[in-house]
Amino acid sequence: MLFRHNGFGMELRHLRYYVAVAEALNFTKAAARLRVAQPALSRQVQDLEDEIGVDLLTRSPRGVALTAEGKLFLEEARDILKRTDEAVEKTRSLARGEFGELHIGYSPSPTVEILPPALGTFQKSVPRVTVRLHNLAGNELADGVRKGTLELAVMQRPLEANGIGLQFEPLHAYPICVAVAPDHPFAKMKSVALARLATEKLVVFRRREYADYHALLASVLRSVNQRLPIATECDGASSLITEISTGRGIAILPLVFEKIVGARLKLRPLTPAPPAQEIGIVRALKGDVTPAGEKFCACLRSSVKQLTR
Amino acid sequence: MLFRHNGFGMELRHLRYYVAVAEALNFTKAAARLRVAQPALSRQVQDLEDEIGVDLLTRSPRGVALTAEGKLFLEEARDILKRTDEAVEKTRSLARGEFGELHIGYSPSPTVEILPPALGTFQKSVPRVTVRLHNLAGNELADGVRKGTLELAVMQRPLEANGIGLQFEPLHAYPICVAVAPDHPFAKMKSVALARLATEKLVVFRRREYADYHALLASVLRSVNQRLPIATECDGASSLITEISTGRGIAILPLVFEKIVGARLKLRPLTPAPPAQEIGIVRALKGDVTPAGEKFCACLRSSVKQLTR
DNA sequence: ACCCATTATGCCGGAAAAGCATCGCTGCGC
């Protein structure tokens, strides 16, 4: 190198050597501990002192003592070395997926059986990863994953139009059911023929907020060419439960809603069975999933395994 | 070196280079900025990545991009480099006496004219030095300086017995005076002959707490072979002022007390003048004074110069 | 398919660090 700037000679080696000497208060012993020869150590510490322009040690034939400046610099050097170790370890942790932030999108209702236990095991295995959950609508989830603001989404299979650039890994499939009040005639049946819905009125979620649900509904009804009158539109699960249990109508729901409605409604499978609602992991086709994200997927999969047992 | 430990290859150079590349997002430009050739930079960053065992950058023919780990490590590296600079600068500051702690012992009354202005100018010139003032008796001051718990003391010249191992640098000398109430006959004189004290009673400070004062007093009186009756012993300046102004007696005091007693007492020089009370700097004969201490001494000297004008 | 910018690789020279031997200093013990 032609030109060497003033302060560009200091290296971590100098700090490591200085700390060793300052701790041993003896060049020879420090050299042994560092597995280097004493003269090398001697010179490196001299270089360090020249670099800083301050005497850090007072030498004597009996060993060395720290000057006031040396004491200060010892603290500083120790701190710097500790921080470098921490920096490296942090980075490795991040690479191993044991550290950092993980942005996960999800649809609350369809994932109610899968997500909570997966979150629990994940946080237990890597507590230093902060999971940020984002409760969004289906198309927003898809957009988020595509843009990269979400690393993964746990949700129903995206519609064709929403699915471009995304990969869907199915975790579980819920049969489509009809939800009725416990005193409704359907409640006594083991399954309900699709054709029998013709005389019923539908309770549905609001189209605006539940586009995915309406897509599902449409596909179910389309398959039998039916068009049912809509009794009410609900803004959420609890009002839907109220509407149905008071006899205002029935609803078409995936079986997972059993976990939500409890005993207040009865869910009966439809025959012939429409295509089941698939719940799974959505990730971007291109764009890496971090190790932490992979771990999370593993937790989801094992959460599903527990479920089916 | 025969054995090279796992993590002992990382140096500040690697961090400096990595930061440059991560900021430029381009090896070639970073190399130019660092005034090194691009291949050198390329290799050093590779070495760093090998060392950590994590990919920090994704290379492409259009430049480089940071991985998530790379972003984290960039922050860490920047911080480490900043801290090293700070560590060096702190150490240099300490060596220049612009930083650190300074323990100063003093006797309050005799230094009342000198110390406060010196402290003021000192703190203005080096605000990052924390001055710790220790108000102690004369022998404790001497002990403290000898032991090194005090770097300096500002006080009257130590007695012979107390002065061993110490160096005294005189700053100012105050003539010995007699202090009387304003209506006392002495108050009208320009000076008072020592012999005329014979008919007076003495107001003194307590022997226990003011050994130095009593030594001074003894030497003044011994020089004229007088022994005066003691009217009262006082625990401090304010009670001494009260005693004298109410006519209970007179006191022998150095002229500096004029600043303390104000108009409440009159101080008149004695003739023939006894040896003046010398105020100065006490330091250990061996044992360094830090640069900050030297600066403080300079402030004291200039404070005295201001005084005599 | 070619081109260009950009990074990676091979090789060499030199600077700097490490090792070895030795010197100089100082305090301790015989």
Add this chain to the structure above:
DNA sequence: GCGCAGCGATGCTTTTCCGGCATAATGGGT
């Protein structure tokens, strides 16, 4: 009082490795 032991510094040689130059490889853009 003198030698000896322990310590750090210094001179010199060896080794390492960093940097420079030339060039290959890579891959997106036109």
